[in-house]
Amino acid sequence: MTINRRDLLGYGAAAIGAATLGLPRAAKAADELTIAYNVNLPSWDPTTGPSAVNPTIQGLYQSVFDQIIGQKPDLSFTPGLLTEWGWNDDRTKVTMTVREGVKWHDGSPFTPEDVVWSLTRAGDEKTGNPIQFVWKNVNNFKIDGNKITGDVVQFDPVYFKWMSFLTGYILPKAYYEKVGAEGFEKAPIGTGPYMVDKFERNAFLRLKANPHYWGTKPAFENVTIKFVTDAASRVAEIESGSSQVTLEIPYEEYDRLIAKDGLAGSIKNVSDIGMIFFNDIEAMLDKNVRQAAVMAVDKELLVKRLLRGYGQPIATLETPEYTAFDPSIKVEHNPEKAKELLAASGYSTKKPVKFTIQTTKGFKPKDYEMIQAIVGMWRKVGIEAKIEVYEIAKHYELRAADKLAPAAFYNWGNSIGDPTTSTGFAMYGPSPHSVWDSKDLVDMINPLWGEKDEAKRIAGWKAVDKYIAEQAYVLPLIQYAQPIVHSKKVNVVQHVSGALLPTLMTPA
Numbered sequence: 001m002t003i004n005r006r007d008l009l010g011y012g013a014a015a016i017g018a019a020t021l022g023l024p025r026a027a028k029a030a031d032e033l034t035i036a037y038n039v040n041l042p043s044w045d046p047t048t049g050p051s052a053v054n055p056t057i058q059g060l061y062q063s064v065f066d067q068i069i070g071q072k073p074d075l076s077f078t079p080g081l082l083t084e085w086g087w088n089d090d091r092t093k094v095t096m097t098v099r100e101g102v103k104w105h106d107g108s109p110f111t112p113e114d115v116v117w118s119l120t121r122a123g124d125e126k127t128g129n130p131i132q133f134v135w136k137n138v139n140n141f142k143i144d145g146n147k148i149t150g151d152v153v154q155f156d157p158v159y160f161k162w163m164s165f166l167t168g169y170i171l172p173k174a175y176y177e178k179v180g181a182e183g184f185e186k187a188p189i190g191t192g193p194y195m196v197d198k199f200e201r202n203a204f205l206r207l208k209a210n211p212h213y214w215g216t217k218p219a220f221e222n223v224t225i226k227f228v229t230d231a232a233s234r235v236a237e238i239e240s241g242s243s244q245v246t247l248e249i250p251y252e253e254y255d256r257l258i259a260k261d262g263l264a265g266s267i268k269n270v271s272d273i274g275m276i277f278f279n280d281i282e283a284m285l286d287k288n289v290r291q292a293a294v295m296a297v298d299k300e301l302l303v304k305r306l307l308r309g310y311g312q313p314i315a316t317l318e319t320p321e322y323t324a325f326d327p328s329i330k331v332e333h334n335p336e337k338a339k340e341l342l343a344a345s346g347y348s349t350k351k352p353v354k355f356t357i358q359t360t361k362g363f364k365p366k367d368y369e370m371i372q373a374i375v376g377m378w379r380k381v382g383i384e385a386k387i388e389v390y391e392i393a394k395h396y397e398l399r400a401a402d403k404l405a406p407a408a409f410y411n412w413g414n415s416i417g418d419p420t421t422s423t424g425f426a427m428y429g430p431s432p433h434s435v436w437d438s439k440d441l442v443d444m445i446n447p448l449w450g451e452k453d454e455a456k457r458i459a460g461w462k463a464v465d466k467y468i469a470e471q472a473y474v475l476p477l478i479q480y481a482q483p484i485v486h487s488k489k490v491n492v493v494q495h496v497s498g499a500l501l502p503t504l505m506t507p508a
Contacts, residue, residue, distance in 0.1 A: 031221035033490065033502060036228045036237035036246040038363065040202050042393055044188035045181065047118070047167045048128040050396035053433065055272065055413025056363075059499035060225065061169065063207060065190035066102075066215075068115070068163035068170055073495045073504065075271065075321070075415055081115070081170055081191065082163070091155045091452060094138055096148040103212045104172045105189035105196075112148055116141040117173040119150075130400075130432055131167045134159060155450045157457060161416040193218045193503045202227060207502070219506040229391075231362040238263065244487040247500050250365050251308040254483040262488055270482045270498040271321060271415045273314060273422070274364065276357070276374075276475035277399070277408045279435040283355045284406045288345040289383070290472035292338035293407070294331055296381045297374055299477060306366045306373060310481035316465040317412065317422040319479040321496070324419035324461040329469050338381040352384035357407035358398075361389045364411050365483060371409055404435045411480070415497030419461035420449070427468060436473050 037060070042051045046061040070080035084097035102110035121127050122135035129135060137159060140151040162168050170191070176184055188196055193215065194207035207223040226243060228234045235253050237243040239260075249257075258265035278284045278293075299313035318325040339348075347353040357375065361368035368389065375385045388405060390398075398404045414422045428445050429437035444464050451457035468474060484500065486492045493504035 031219075031507075032224070033220040033222070033245070033505060034224045034226065034243045035500065035502065036234045036243035037225050037500070038229060038231070038234065038246075038248045039392060040227045040229065041199075041205060044185050044196075044199075045171070046169045047122055047171065048130075050130060050400050051393060053130045053166045054392065054396065055166070055411070055415070055498060056392075058166070058413075058497070059495075059501050060205065062192065062499060063194045063223075063502055064188060064192045064196060065169040065171075066192050067165075067168050069160060069168070071164040071415065071497065073493055075417065075496050077161075077164055080164075081110070085160050085163075087152075092152050094150045094152065094159070096150075098146045098148060099214065100146055102191050102214045104175065104191055105210060106172075106175060107212070108172070108174065110170075110172075110191050112143045112146055114170050114173045115148060116143060118170045121171075122167060129167055131162060133431070134162050135167075155452055157451065157454065158416065158418045158420050161418055162421075165416045165421065194223060197222070216503070218503050220502060223502045225502075229362065231365070238485050238487075241487075244490050245484065245492060245500070245505065246486075247482060247484045248363070248365055249483055249485065251306075251310050251483060254365075254485060255308065257485045264486055264488050266484045266486075266492055266494045267310060267481050268494055268496070269311065269319070269321075269479055270494075270496050271319065271417065272364075272411050272413045272480045272482070272498045273317065273319060274367070274370070274477040274480060275317060275410055275412055275426075276477065277404055277410055277426075277435055278472075278474055279402075279404045279406050279408070280437050282406045283353050286345050286353075287471065288341040289347070289353050292341040292381060293378060293383060294472045294475050295334045295338040295341070296377045296383065297475065297477070298333050298377060300333070302370055302373060303478060306370055307478070307481075310483070311478045314476045314479050316469055317426055317474065317476050318419060318465060319414075322414060322417040322419065322422060324423070324458050324465065326462045326465060329462075329466050331469050335377070335381050342382040347382045349380070349382045352379070352382045354384045354386070355406040356388050357385045357409070358388045358390050358395070358405045359409040360392050360395070360411075363392050364480065367409060367411075370477070399435060400432050402435050402437075407475075408435075413498055415499075419458070419465070423461060423465055423468070424448070427464075427473060438473070440471075441468070441473065 039056050066081050068081050070078040072078050082096050083099050098112045122129045125132050137154045137156040138150040142149050193213050195210050197208045198206040205225040209218045209221045234246045235249050238246045257263050283289045315329050315331045359371040425431045425433040428434050429442050448460045489508050491506045491508050
């Protein structure tokens with residue numbers, strides 16, 4: 001296919017950089033696969049640093065590292081590096097059975113010592129694990145053959161669920177201690193289905209199938225993942241045949257591309273939500289401003305016009321797949337009421353309240369355009385918001401330092417569907433993932449972290465969600481439908497977590 005000038009200009013630096021490094025423009029054999037990915041990979045340690053909690057990167061990590069407990073495409077749990085796990089009757093101990101016969105990519109045996117070292121390291125605040133407050137809840141591990149026991153410091157009902165989620169990976173103890181953090185970045189190894197063949201930061205990752213993998217052998221022997229952060233460039237990649245699979249492109253482009261000969265697609269609601277953090281600074285300290293900002297947004301219109309009907313509006317930080325979803329919680333779209341609330345605080349269209357809103361551009365389909373539309377809706381009621389564009393990595397940096405703008409767009413993933421990982425970490429002031437720090441909310445959430453009665457725990461989170469909606473402490477927007485476009489020569493199984501996994505792809 002001939003690429004016209006517009007297509008050529010659409011290529012981002014990452015795509016051009018990949019091409020100049022000698023990557024194949026199209027797969028050269030049946031066992032080769034090329035994917036145009038939407039984010040860069042900042043680090044090879046999936047357990048430390050701000051990027052470890054980026055849900056979009058997990059597909060890359062899961063290709064090289066196994067998660068402690070596996071998760072099927074429908075989000076149900078399945079044995080991984082642990083074959084059995086659980087609590088004792090009074091929830092004071094955990095027990096785990098480690099899979100035998102697994103090898104690291106360098107051929108050395110995977111052992112229970114690797115599990116204990118990794119879990120202990122994850123629970124040590126000095127290592128910089130962003131989910132340390134989960135992992136610290138179990139310690140004093142003991143090994144007996146392939147069995148591990150651990151003492152519960154504080155009962156955490158989602159401890160095992162996290163083993164299928166962010167930072168839930170095992171690293172090689174002996175290898176890591178030998179080469180150190182810097183050496184691991186240069187030559188990472190895991191137990192996963194693929195091994196790292198070549199990695200050029202900000203350009204591409206080349207993977208080759210792990211011949212000793214304990215699980216199902218990948219169908220593609222070689223996989224090249226190009227880091228193409230610009231959405232237009234990803235469209236050009238798939239349309240030109242340079243890549244066989246891509247994701248997170250504008251929905252109108254998805255509809256156009258899947259109608260073309262040789263291309264197909266998959267699109268379904270995933271566990272990701274689009275939301276706007278409110279930081280408890282400046283204008284957001286005014287409840288009237290927050291409520292007006294929420295009421296002014298027509299989420300149905302955003303889905304219909306910008307997202308072409310894909311995805312669905314949400315009123316809380318829970319989707320229908322999440323355990324604490326409560327359909328009775330509603331937030332009305334009412335611009336006239338928004339004007340009244342702003343007027344009560346002395347604001348109007350002639351004298352608007354002003355603040356900055358931060359957003360990514362091209363990270364998710366129509367993210368920037370959605371914020372543009374929201375800013376337009378706000379302007380009509382008396383809110384003047386200035387848009388500041390940032391890369392997703394910058395968002396993590398600012399959020400961890402509690403320095404986000406008064407409003408900041410983000411894509412929140414929660415593949416285990418538990419309210420602690422959505423409402424909890426996003427809205428609990430002491431969490432490094434939250435920028436809302438009010439004591440009322442902290443006091444409501446505190447008792448729920450260790451609640452042993454599951455029905456009472458979920459009811460408590462629903463009450464928290466209702467209170468947050470009433471106080472307008474956050475602006476939930478939509479549950480995303482993830483668009484994936486691929487060559488008809490490739491079969492793709494979509495994972496509801498949103499992770500794009502080469503292991504779920506086969507030649508057609």
